[in-house]
Amino acid sequence: xxxxxxxxxxxxxxxxxxxxxxxxxxxxxxxxxxxxxxxxxxxxxxxxxxxxxxxxxxxxxxxxxxxxxxxxxxxxxxxxxxxxxxxxxxxxxxxxxxxxxxxxxxxxxxxxxxxxxxxxxxxxxxxxxxxxxxxxxxxxxxxxxxxxxxxxxxxxxxxxxxxxxxxxxxxxxxxxxxxxxxxxxxxxxxxxxxxxxxxxxxxxxxxxxxxxxxxxxxxxxxxxxxxxxxxxxxxxxxxxxxxxxxxxxxxxxxxxxxxxxxxxxxxxxxxxxxxxxxxxxxxxxxxxxxxxxxxxxxxxxxxxxxxxxxxxxxxxxxxxxxxxxxxxxxxxxxxxxxxxxxxxxxxxxxxxxxxxxxxxxxxxxxxxxxxxxxxxxxxxxxxxxxxxxxxxxxxxxxxxxxxxxxxxxxxxxxxxxxxxxxxxxxxxxxxxxxxxxxxxxxxxxxxxxxxxxxxxxxxxxxxxxxxxxxxxxxxxxxxxxxxxxxxxxxxxxxxxxxxxxxxxxxxxxxxxxxxxxxxxxxxxxxxxxxxxxxxxxxxxxxxxxxxxxxxxxxxxxxxxxxxxxxxxxxxxxxxxxxxxxxxxxxxxx
Numbered sequence: 001x002x003x004x005x006x007x008x009x010x011x012x013x014x015x016x017x018x019x020x021x022x023x024x025x026x027x028x029x030x031x032x033x034x035x036x037x038x039x040x041x042x043x044x045x046x047x048x049x050x051x052x053x054x055x056x057x058x059x060x061x062x063x064x065x066x067x068x069x070x071x072x073x074x075x076x077x078x079x080x081x082x083x084x085x086x087x088x089x090x091x092x093x094x095x096x097x098x099x100x101x102x103x104x105x106x107x108x109x110x111x112x113x114x115x116x117x118x119x120x121x122x123x124x125x126x127x128x129x130x131x132x133x134x135x136x137x138x139x140x141x142x143x144x145x146x147x148x149x150x151x152x153x154x155x156x157x158x159x160x161x162x163x164x165x166x167x168x169x170x171x172x173x174x175x176x177x178x179x180x181x182x183x184x185x186x187x188x189x190x191x192x193x194x195x196x197x198x199x200x201x202x203x204x205x206x207x208x209x210x211x212x213x214x215x216x217x218x219x220x221x222x223x224x225x226x227x228x229x230x231x232x233x234x235x236x237x238x239x240x241x242x243x244x245x246x247x248x249x250x251x252x253x254x255x256x257x258x259x260x261x262x263x264x265x266x267x268x269x270x271x272x273x274x275x276x277x278x279x280x281x282x283x284x285x286x287x288x289x290x291x292x293x294x295x296x297x298x299x300x301x302x303x304x305x306x307x308x309x310x311x312x313x314x315x316x317x318x319x320x321x322x323x324x325x326x327x328x329x330x331x332x333x334x335x336x337x338x339x340x341x342x343x344x345x346x347x348x349x350x351x352x353x354x355x356x357x358x359x360x361x362x363x364x365x366x367x368x369x370x371x372x373x374x375x376x377x378x379x380x381x382x383x384x385x386x387x388x389x390x391x392x393x394x395x396x397x398x399x400x401x402x403x404x405x406x407x408x409x410x411x412x413x414x415x416x417x418x419x420x421x422x423x424x425x426x427x428x429x430x431x432x433x434x435x436x437x438x439x440x441x442x443x444x445x446x447x448x449x450x451x452x453x454x455x456x457x458x459x460x461x462x463x464x465x466x467x468x469x470x471x472x473x474x475x476x477x478x479x480x481x482x483x484x485x486x487x488x489x490x491x492x493x494x495x496x497x498x499x500x501x502x503x504x505x506x507x508x509x510x511x512x513x514x515x516x517x518x519x520x521x522x523x524x525x526x527x528x529x530x531x532x533x534x535x536x537x538x539x540x541x542x543x544x545x546x547x548x549x550x551x552x553x554x555x556x557x558x559x560x561x562x563x564x565x566x567x568x569x570x571x572x573x574x575x576x577x578x579x580x581x582x583x584x585x586x587x588x589x
Contacts, residue, residue, distance in 0.1 A: 288446070
């Protein structure tokens with residue numbers, strides 16, 4: 001049902017919002033922003049020490065009813081320092097409007113105030129209110145601290161969260177949430193390394209299902225930044241909608257199916273025509289990603305990564321007989337206007353915080369020392385290799401007699417192929433008894449997904465390293481071009497490198513969006529395997545995706561070797577758009 005809804009929304013946006021030119025690029029003319037979206041972030045905390053990990057969950061919402069937005073597939077999150085410089089930038093894959101990730105706080109960062117901002121490309125059309133922002137404080141105990149307030153001589157007053165609740169109280173439940181959700185612990189006090197059972201129950205029959213994130217971590221006396229919870233976010237968003245109507249000017253297009261990779265073809269020899277030039281994108285790997293588009297009248301091109309690649313290396317090429325007369329210029333990453341970010345609030349740590357900082361720092365160092373024993377795992381499944389499809393004929397070369405050269409392998413094994421010599425270079429072609437494939441142009445030749453325009457390279461390659469050859473010996477139309485079939489080579493190592501050079505070929509490194517990580521949590525029920533491994537986790541649990549089925553869900557986890565008060569914080573939205581913000585506390589002695 002969700003997939004059907006997404007396809008219907010895609011069709012609506014493509015017909016009513018996006019104007020797609022015949023050249024395959026998207027024009028911003030006559031686009032409406034009536035289909036709006038916004039982002040809410042749940043952070044595991046707002047104050048970090050270097051060596052700790054910042055966890056985040058993104059909720060991409062329709063601001064009119066707080067239901068999940070299906071417009072954007074990619075979210076962006078950045079950490080900004082007080083000089084308004086980007087410290088890190090992550091991309092997040094949004095599945096049905098939800099995504100998550102993490103960032104390890106390195107020791108290169110200074111103590112001070114930071115801003116965490118999040119946005120989608122579509123949100124950037126809204127000007128100054130184009131992104132979500134949250135205050136974050138970072139303490140680096142390894143660098144001289146410029147922010148120690150030596151005048152403080154007493155205790156730090158109890159911190160207040162955004163709801164105004166005392167962070168040292170035993171329970172905090174927001175008024176709306178009190179009627180709709182409950183947290184039930186099997187007990188209130190635990191010992192070290194004891195199992196905790198937590199039940200999340202929806203109390204209202206109208207709010208049976210939803211999607212939430214849960215953070216469970218130790219509280220301490222360090223100064224904290226106010227976090228906006230889901231309920232406060234909804235109230236503020238309603239006020240913004242009333243005072244900031246949708247902007248009719250469109251600069252950024254929505255990444256409806258996936259991330260954009262865009263650029264421009266430029267003539268390097270005179271004023272040559274740059275329109276209608278074929279441009280390919282290859283992301284090698286198993287499986288690989290291959291795309292082919294045509295430039296518009298200005299030479300601009302745009303690829304849509306509708307599948308998440310497993311490889312970060314990408315190669316973009318101009319596919320043209322006169323390709324040497326052109327060059328590729330890739331568009332720069334989108335820069336967000338940070339001029340209005342306010343860092344005026346001061347962040348001070350008192351000398352009385354020294355013990356707390358030392359304890360947390362030692363705990364973080366111990367946890368990092370045993371990282372190899374406590375690794376997170378990737379839960380993402382690879383995309384199926386659907387480029388070639390089931391119509392291809394496959395030759396696994398180890399199933400046949402091996403020959404020392406590709407030319408001999410073509411003659412003896414790949415019977416649908418034949419080779420020719422032209423201009424002192426070897427060319428490979430396909431044969432078909434029913435049609436002359438040469439009439440459709442040369443075949444599309446790929447090696448590990450990399451487009452090979454100079455096929456002499458594969459003849460010079462060590463044929464013993466070729467694992468498989470897939471063939472389609474019929475006319476093949478892909479994107480704007482037709483080919484005399486497809487010949488796809490797969491090497492044993494999957495890392496073929498072309499020797500071709502020139503301005504017509506551009507190599508780049510992609511930043512792959514965060515997707516599908518399962519965060520480590522120990523299981524002390526499994527015997528004595530972990531008895532000798534220290535457990536100094538301040539963050540007992542981070543589960544970015546929990547859903548309620550039949551009005552409830554069950555969570556279980558173990559306490560660590562750290563004693564004290566721990567906070568359970570749950571944020572999220574029900575399926576009908578109701579915000580949920582709940583906190584509960586328990587003790588470990």
